[in-house]
Amino acid sequence: MKRRGFLIVAGSLVPAIWAPARATPAEVAQAIKSVIGSTVPKPGRLKLDVPVLVENGNAVALSASIDALPGEVRAIHVFAEGNPLPRIGSFRFGPATGRPRIATRIRLATSQTVIAIAEMTDGTCYSDSVDLLVTLAACLE
Amino acid sequence: MMRVAACALMAAMGVPVAPISAQAAPPPRSGYTDASPATRAMQDDDSVNPAFLWVQQGETLWSTARDGGTSCAGCHGAPASMQGVAARYPAFDAARGRPVTLAQRIELCRTEHQGEERLDQDSETLLSLTALLGLQSRGMPVSVQQDGPMQPFHDEGARLYATQFGQLNLSCHQCHDELAGQTLAGSLIPQGHANGYPLYRLEWQSLGSLYRRIRNCLTGVRATPFAPDAPELIAIEIYLAGRGRGLVVETPAVRP
Amino acid sequence: MVRVLINVPKKAHRGEVIEIKVLISHPMESGQRRNEMGQPIPRDIIHSFRCTYNNQVVLEAELFPAVAANPFLSFFAVAEDTGTIVFAFTDDHGTEQVERAAIVIE
Numbered sequence: 135m136k137r138r139g140f141l142i143v144a145g146s147l148v149p150a151i152w153a154p155a156r157a158t159p160a161e162v163a164q165a166i167k168s169v170i171g172s173t174v175p176k177p178g179r180l181k182l183d184v185p186v187l188v189e190n191g192n193a194v195a196l197s198a199s200i201d202a203l204p205g206e207v208r209a210i211h212v213f214a215e216g217n218p219l220p221r222i223g224s225f226r227f228g229p230a231t232g233r234p235r236i237a238t239r240i241r242l243a244t245s246q247t248v249i250a251i252a253e254m255t256d257g258t259c260y261s262d263s264v265d266l267l268v269t270l271a272a273c274l275e
Numbered sequence: 276m277m278r279v280a281a282c283a284l285m286a287a288m289g290v291p292v293a294p295i296s297a298q299a300a301p302p303p304r305s306g307y308t309d310a311s312p313a314t315r316a317m318q319d320d321d322s323v324n325p326a327f328l329w330v331q332q333g334e335t336l337w338s339t340a341r342d343g344g345t346s347c348a349g350c351h352g353a354p355a356s357m358q359g360v361a362a363r364y365p366a367f368d369a370a371r372g373r374p375v376t377l378a379q380r381i382e383l384c385r386t387e388h389q390g391e392e393r394l395d396q397d398s399e400t401l402l403s404l405t406a407l408l409g410l411q412s413r414g415m416p417v418s419v420q421q422d423g424p425m426q427p428f429h430d431e432g433a434r435l436y437a438t439q440f441g442q443l444n445l446s447c448h449q450c451h452d453e454l455a456g457q458t459l460a461g462s463l464i465p466q467g468h469a470n471g472y473p474l475y476r477l478e479w480q481s482l483g484s485l486y487r488r489i490r491n492c493l494t495g496v497r498a499t500p501f502a503p504d505a506p507e508l509i510a511i512e513i514y515l516a517g518r519g520r521g522l523v524v525e526t527p528a529v530r531p
Numbered sequence: 532m533v534r535v536l537i538n539v540p541k542k543a544h545r546g547e548v549i550e551i552k553v554l555i556s557h558p559m560e561s562g563q564r565r566n567e568m569g570q571p572i573p574r575d576i577i578h579s580f581r582c583t584y585n586n587q588v589v590l591e592a593e594l595f596p597a598v599a600a601n602p603f604l605s606f607f608a609v610a611e612d613t614g615t616i617v618f619a620f621t622d623d624h625g626t627e628q629v630e631r632a633a634i635v636i637e
Contacts, residue, residue: 189311189462189531190477193325193599204609214597218563222597225606228588232548232607236590239599241561269461322538325601328556331536480558480600 155218156243162213165220166251169211175251175261180210182250182262191242191268196222198250199235200260207234208253216246242268303519304455306465306530314477318529326406326475326527329399329482333407336400344389347404354407361405362412362524365513367424374428374509378405378484396503402473402482409473409526416523417470419516432514435507441498447511450492462531467492469515471528478531485512532628533557537618539632543610549634551582551589552605553618561596577602577620584634585614612636 157165183197198210204227212222225236234252242248249263307315321327337354340346351357364377375383378401385391394401421429436447450459451467458464472485479487486508490500501507534556543549555577562574580592580602589608608616618630 185311185313187311189314192480193317193477195313195316197605204607217597219596221595223595224593226588226591226593228583228591230584230587230589230608230611232589232609235607236592237603237605239603241597241599322536322552323554323603323605325554325556325603327536328534328554328601332534332556 156216156246157218157220159215162215162220166211166213166249169221169224170251170253170259173253173257173259175259177262178260180250180252180260180262182212182248182264184248184264184266186264186266188242188266188268191244193239194242194266194268195237196240196248197235197237198252198262199233200252202234202252202254204231204234205229206254206256208255210234210236211251211253212240213249213251214240214242214246215249217241217243222248242266244268303468303522304466305468305470305519305522305525307471307525307528309456309463309465310530314529314531317475318471318525324475324527324529326473326482326529329403329406329473330410330527332399333403333405336403337407341389341391347384350384350388354411357408357411359412359415361409361526362415363418363420365419365428365509365516367420369424373506374425374513376509376512377408379504381405381408396484397487402484405484406473406482406527409524412524413526414523416521417516417519419513421513421517425513428510428513429517431507432510432512432517435511436514436518440493441496443496445496447492466519467515468519468522469512470519470522471525471530473526474528474530476530482527485515535618535628535630537630537632539616539634541633542635542637545611545636547610548607549610550605550607551616553580553582553603555602555620557600557602557622559596559598559600559602563596573623575623577622580604580618580620582606582608582619583617584608584610585612589616610634610636 179202180198180200184194188194196212198212200207207227209224209226211224213220214222222240223238227234245267247263247265249261251259251261253259307318317324334354338346338348340349361377364380365374368375378396381401381404382393386393439446447467450464454464455466469485473482475482486503489508489511493500536554538552540549557577558575560572560575564572566572574596576594576596578594580594582589590606592604594602613636614634616632616634619627621627
């Protein structure tokens with residue numbers, strides 16, 4: 135594995151995973167639209183779990199599950215509205231899925247809102263979101 | 276954005292330069308206790324702890340022999356034969372007249388018994404093997420000898436721990452005793468114990484050694500870090516183990 | 532070949548819902564970082580992951596650079612028959628890696 139590097143910007147040492155850029159609201163809306171089309175997601179049923187206080191944005195535990203039978207759910211999509219690239223992942227279920235739930239670990243560039251959208255087989259969508267605060271680690275190398 | 280600068284600045288402003296207090300130290304508090312519930316959950320479940328990717332690699336290395344040579348397993352048997360070993364390292368090596376760390380001990384076996392090349396402390400191979408061996412002592416009390424032939428090294432470690440380093444002129448003691456429990460640029464200052472190494476640090480996105488961790492602290496105070504195998508680091512490691520008496524081995528731990 | 536840790540129960544009852552956990556040793560280089568010389572570090576991530584149980588899809592994941600290094604995935608399958616759970620994932624070099632786990636229905 136490679137040692138974490140430093141990014142030299144304007145003479146200062148900036149350890150960075152992400153360029154400081156953050157997607158614009160239009161880019162976020164576009165990213166969501168590219169995945170679910172023009173369907174307007176409803177609140178409810180879907181539950182997104184992310185800690186509201188994040189110790190380090192490099193690896194944030196996330197889980198999303200929906201109160202439905204596995205056969206009723208096509209996919210769960212996850213977006214980070216404050217990352218330079220809003221899409222995090224799309225998780226599609228199949229005939230051998232046992233429960234419409236996924237868990238993973240994600241990167242968050244900064245404090246922001248994380249959004250999950252469940253796409254049902256009947257075409258409806260449900261969404262849930264979490265506003266969270268990302269603190270930064272001190273004393274890097 | 277300027278995280279290093281922020282760390283340095285806050286440290287400079289927030290630190291009362293207090294003399295080492297004479298009163299009895301509170302019982303040691305592992306960095307695990309100070310970590311967030313999410314970070315603790317990662318350490319609690321081996322199937323979600325990314326450090327186990329290195330443990331798995333360690334198991335492969337342990338049982339693999341190069342070109343008809345002898346594997347670690349060939350001489351030592353199962354990794355379980357190493358139970359309790361990591362808990363007492365660094366240990367005094369009478370033949371060499373000095374303490375050796377666990378990584379150095381493994382290096383001695385690799386170079387002398389297996390004819391392998393010397394490796395860096397933070398090489399994937401040494402991280403994987405130390406993680407595997409550390410795991411064999413998980414849950415056992417840290418029991419690094421502090422007296423007898425180890426006394427002078429412990430004393431040197433204690434002296435270094437109290438020495439102010441870098442442009443910010445801060446000692447380990449000032450941060451990890453005086454300021455432990457307070458926050459520095461948003462993150463909590465732990466007591467700085469060594470009982471979880473090598474560990475998976477979210478900031479590194481990788482497993483790393485205690486010496487890499489100490490190097491980060493020294494860079495944080497704008498000091499020139501010690502050389503990778505410097506005797507100073509070994510002395511500090513010994514002192515940290517004594518200071519953390521009562522803690523158990525957590526290897527491979529997870530920290531922010 | 533990268534290291535993979537797969538957690539699947541070795542045995543299950545028919546119809547039982549089982550949790551599958553996967554850890555993959557991969558930097559998930561985001562493509563958003565620069566090196567010491569200020570040059571961009573090329574993106575290198577695992578962008579797709581697929582798990583099947585006796586050839587039936589359990590999960591198909593499309594992953595982006597916001598997935599943490601050493602990616603972790605947990606999801607659920609329904610255990611129907613003795614057989615094989617297959618994990619296949621592909622990185623930005625187009626390399627596909629396949630791992631397998633056996634499961635016995637009692």
